[in-house]
Structure formats: structure tokens, C-alpha cells
Amino acid sequence: MEHFDAIIIGFGKGGKTLASMLAKQGLRVALIEKSAEMYGGTCINIGCIPTKSLVHLSSERRLSSISKEQFYKNAIEQKDELTSFLRDKNFHMLDDLAGATVYTGTATFLDDSKIQVKTSSETFELSADGFFINTGSSPITPPIDGLEKADFVYNSTSLQQLDQLPKKLVIIGGGYIGLEFASIYANFGSEVTVIDSSAEFLRNEDRDIAEEVKKVLEAKNITIVIDSQVKSIANRDGGVVVSYRTGNSDHKEAFGNALLLATGRKPNTEGLGLENTSVEVNDRGAIVVDDALKTTANHIWALGDVNGGPQFTYISLDDFRIVKDQLVGAGNYTRKKRNNVPYSVFIDPVLSQVGLNEKMAQEKGVAYKVVTLPAAAIPRARIVQQTDGLLKALIDPNTKEILGCTLFCAESSEMINVVRVAMEAKLPYTFLRDTIFTHPTMSEALNDLFSVSIDE
Structure with missing residues (x-):
């Protein structure tokens, strides 16, 4: 041996x-x-x-x-x-x-x-x-009636091997993986329906951020159904039909030429x-x-x-x-x-977050001041024609440090790392407010996002 x-x-x-x-x-x-x-x-x-x-x-x-x-x-x-x-x-x-x-x-x-x-x-x-x-x-396969006999059912791995664009795509699961694929396939030209069991869309995000994301996704021809329980799946007409109930409603159906299971790993x-x-x-x-x-x-x-x-x-x-x-x-x-782990959800535009959001701060009883900036106010966003979105940050009114930041805008996956470095270094928010950024870039929006006096 x-x-x-x-x-x-x-x-x-x-x-x-x-x-x-x-x-x-x-x-x-x-x-x-x-x-x-x-x-x-x-x-x-x-x-x-x-x-x-x-x-x-x-x-x-x-x-x-x-x-x-x-x-x-x-x-x-x-x-x-x-x-x-x-x-x-x-x-x-x-x-x-x-x-x-x-x-x-x-x-x-x-x-x-x-x-x-x-x-x-x-x-x-x-x-x-x-x-x-x-x-x-690896992807979780949920116990759904008819799933084993249904064709055209994929997980996040096998859907990427599909070389034919589905005209209609149904996604079970409205988490970050499901939404990334929804955005990808909608951009390619598929009609996408997302069926999620959560009572709130993006329940872990602040409501203003979640509503902005929902508005952007729906504008891409993505139908989002929340508070829904999938009851069964069956083959039909070269695809699958998903039967589900929303709240106390009668049963509803969604048809897809492909079905993605995005129900966790x-x-x-x-x-x-x-x-x-x-x-x-x-x-x-x-x-x-x-x-x-x-x-x-x-x-x-x-x-x-x-x-x-x-x-x-x-x-x-x-x-x-x-x-x-x-x-x-x-x-x-x-x-x-290991603190302040950032993440990015690669929908279009990208949603990125680090530290606390308002919901988390309120649950923890943390004092904060909130600052926001619409993505449309950023010159670079207009240049790349991605003016949808919202930038948001929480500041500690006592230490002046950044408690958290959520960026729903173009190139936010790069910007969030800058914020994280400032947070780890325990720098005051004024550091980003007064930093010299190149122009025109998305990062310079941090100058404007933090252009406040929290003593006001």
C-alpha cells in the first residue's frame, strides 16, 4: 500500500x-x-x-x-x-x-x-x-410528483449542456442560482417563469433592493411567482407542465420546453x-x-x-x-x-452585498444611518446603457465606519471589493467619499454614495 x-x-x-x-x-x-x-x-x-x-x-x-x-x-x-x-x-x-x-x-x-x-x-x-x-x-433534487418520469428537466449543471435555446424556461426556485439563470436565459431570448416557495421575493434583501431587482427582471420578460408550492410535473407537447398553487388559490400551470431545478445544493x-x-x-x-x-x-x-x-x-x-x-x-x-464576506449575484445588472443590510441591522438592534444613490445618477452607467439599479450603504453614526453595503448596478462585483477593503481596514466612510477614482467609472459612484454628513 x-x-x-x-x-x-x-x-x-x-x-x-x-x-x-x-x-x-x-x-x-x-x-x-x-x-x-x-x-x-x-x-x-x-x-x-x-x-x-x-x-x-x-x-x-x-x-x-x-x-x-x-x-x-x-x-x-x-x-x-x-x-x-x-x-x-x-x-x-x-x-x-x-x-x-x-x-x-x-x-x-x-x-x-x-x-x-x-x-x-x-x-x-x-x-x-x-x-x-x-x-x-451538488444540486438537490426535490421530491415532486411526476419528476422521475418527466423529460426536459435539468439542474444547474445539465442545463448548461443544452445546445438548443428553450423558447420557454420554467425555473423552480427563486434563490440566487435560479435568478442568475433566469437573467441569462431571458437575455438569450427565452420566456422565463420563476416559481418560488418563499412568501417574499429575495426575502433576505431589503425591500427597496428586492423591489428594484424584481422590476428589472420583469422588464426582461421574466415572470416571478412567489409563495407557491409545486404539486406535480408532467410531460406535455414537447416540454413539461408544472402544476402549482399560490397561497390559497386554485391550481395553476406553467409550461416550459425546459425545466430548471434550482432548489439548493x-x-x-x-x-x-x-x-x-x-x-x-x-x-x-x-x-x-x-x-x-x-x-x-x-x-x-x-x-x-x-x-x-x-x-x-x-x-x-x-x-x-x-x-x-x-x-x-x-x-x-x-x-x-473571517468577517464581511462579500457576494455577487450575476443577474443583469449585478447585485452585490457585504456586511449588514437594513433588515439585518434592525434584527440585531444596531444603530445606523442609511445612504442611497440611484444607478441612473452615475455617468458610467449611462455610457454602458445600464441605468437600472440602486446603491445603498449603512454607516455607524458613532464610529463613522461602514456597516454594510448593497450595490445593484453595473460592475458592482468589482465595486463591492473596494467597500469590503475599507470595512476591513475600519476606515471611516469619508475615506471612500474623498478617494480619487478614475473617471468615468462605476467606482467613482462611491464618492457620491458617501457624500453625506452623518452629523446632519
Whole structure:
């Protein structure tokens, strides 16, 4: 049985970065990935990169003279070329390192110190001084009557493989993933219906932001139905019909040539053989870890989505930083020190947020002053013809620090990082108010957003 200093299960951001770092330090490292189509992890192959490629390409359709069907087909091909390139690059960046070996197969723990690896051609056992689980998450398939027999049903992975633009697309789930796909396919030219069970649209966002997002999406020919329960799905006329009830209403129907299930994701722990180890899993299927990401078993850590943390690639990378600090650093950086995690929802325009919004501040009893700015007031927004949206921030009236910021505007995914840096540095809001930004840019809108005196 071959022995390694470290075995990493899963080719995600945290795992591959850790494998590279350890190999470059002279350790013998094995990385096990179950599919050759997933070298580089979810982000590169089926998550951030391909979907944001489609976001970008779909926004350009209005400038194209070719048919929407051909434009969509071309976009899928471009997306596939990009992911194929990055997948190959990621494989060789790791497998070509001295001391690093990539195995393509499934890994199953036999106990706390060894695993069984099953490839397409052989089965063998490996042992290691340390194990790092980075297997990510996968779409949840909800129990819906008729779902198993229905055709034209997709999840966030398989819909991206569809090379024919659906005339009508129904999406079950009005969360961030569902809304991103709604915006993408509406831009490509599909008629989109979003069916969400929540009583409020974007229930975690402030109402003014949520209503602005809803207005923009509906203007793209997206129908949003909230407070609805899907009862059944059935094949009909080259597509599927979704039967649902809204509140106490009679049953309603929505037809789609394609149906996307955007009903959340679950940690990938099935088949890992964790029942053969001392590793505990919680009631949501996530691996239990402490603030240093160590599991309940000695010498086993869990990084990324599989440990139940925020499902972002950059969190997986930050998990790597935590593990690195535990292994070769001072051991001071833990999840407790990770604050003000930003996020962006790549609808069109992009919705980005960091820190507290009004709803959260009120729930926590935090004092604040709110400032807002319509996106239409920004010269750059008029140049790029994206004047929809709203910018909003909360300021601590005592410390003058920024408590949180929500940006629903063009290029907000870049702008939010500037705000986050100011928050982490505990700078007063006046720092952004008085910073020199280039012109004409979206970032200079931060001058105007924070052009207030909170002592007024």
C-alpha cells in the first residue's frame, strides 16, 4: 500500500491550492478526483466560470444580427472551449509538479488512516499522514410528483449542456442560482417563469433592493411567482407542465420546453465511507469541523462546500488559507477571523452585498444611518446603457465606519471589493467619499454614495 504525506479528495479551489503548496514544499501528495470532467473543481467546470461566461455572452446578444438560437448555440460552444482549456491547464499545473500525483477515481475511507481508490481500470488502497476532504456540493433534487418520469428537466449543471435555446424556461426556485439563470436565459431570448416557495421575493434583501431587482427582471420578460408550492410535473407537447398553487388559490400551470431545478445544493459526502471513520456529519449532510477546519477525526480536515460554510469558490480558497496557517503558519487564522464576506449575484445588472443590510441591522438592534444613490445618477452607467439599479450603504453614526453595503448596478462585483477593503481596514466612510477614482467609472459612484454628513 502506497503512503503519502497528504491525500486530498476533490479537485476544488481549496484542495488543488493546498496540494500545490504542499508538493512545492517537498511533500508527497495525492489528489483524487472522481471525474476527468471535473479537474479544477466545480467553479471552473460547471459553476462560476461557465455561468459567468454565459452571463457575459448573453448580455451581448442585443448587439448581434444573427438569430437568438444560433447566438445561444455559439455561446454554449464558447463556454465549452473555455472550460476545456481551464480544465486541462489545472490538471497539468498540479500533475506536472514533482511529488504530486492525480488519480481519477472514487475515494472511500476504510478507516481514519487509509482509503480505497477505484479507477476505471483498478482498485487499490492508499494511506497518508493527513487527509483533506474538498468534495464540494451538488444540486438537490426535490421530491415532486411526476419528476422521475418527466423529460426536459435539468439542474444547474445539465442545463448548461443544452445546445438548443428553450423558447420557454420554467425555473423552480427563486434563490440566487435560479435568478442568475433566469437573467441569462431571458437575455438569450427565452420566456422565463420563476416559481418560488418563499412568501417574499429575495426575502433576505431589503425591500427597496428586492423591489428594484424584481422590476428589472420583469422588464426582461421574466415572470416571478412567489409563495407557491409545486404539486406535480408532467410531460406535455414537447416540454413539461408544472402544476402549482399560490397561497390559497386554485391550481395553476406553467409550461416550459425546459425545466430548471434550482432548489439548493447539498454537501457531497455520499460514498466517502465516512461511516468507517471518526468523522461526524451534521443533519444537513455537512462534515462537522472546528474553526480550524479539522474534523472530529485526527489528521482529517474538510474544506469548501462540504463543511457547510458559504458556498463560494473564494471561501474554499480562504479555507485553504486557514489550513495552511494551521499546518505551516502560526495557527492564528481561523473561521472566527473571517468577517464581511462579500457576494455577487450575476443577474443583469449585478447585485452585490457585504456586511449588514437594513433588515439585518434592525434584527440585531444596531444603530445606523442609511445612504442611497440611484444607478441612473452615475455617468458610467449611462455610457454602458445600464441605468437600472440602486446603491445603498449603512454607516455607524458613532464610529463613522461602514456597516454594510448593497450595490445593484453595473460592475458592482468589482465595486463591492473596494467597500469590503475599507470595512476591513475600519476606515471611516469619508475615506471612500474623498478617494480619487478614475473617471468615468462605476467606482467613482462611491464618492457620491458617501457624500453625506452623518452629523446632519
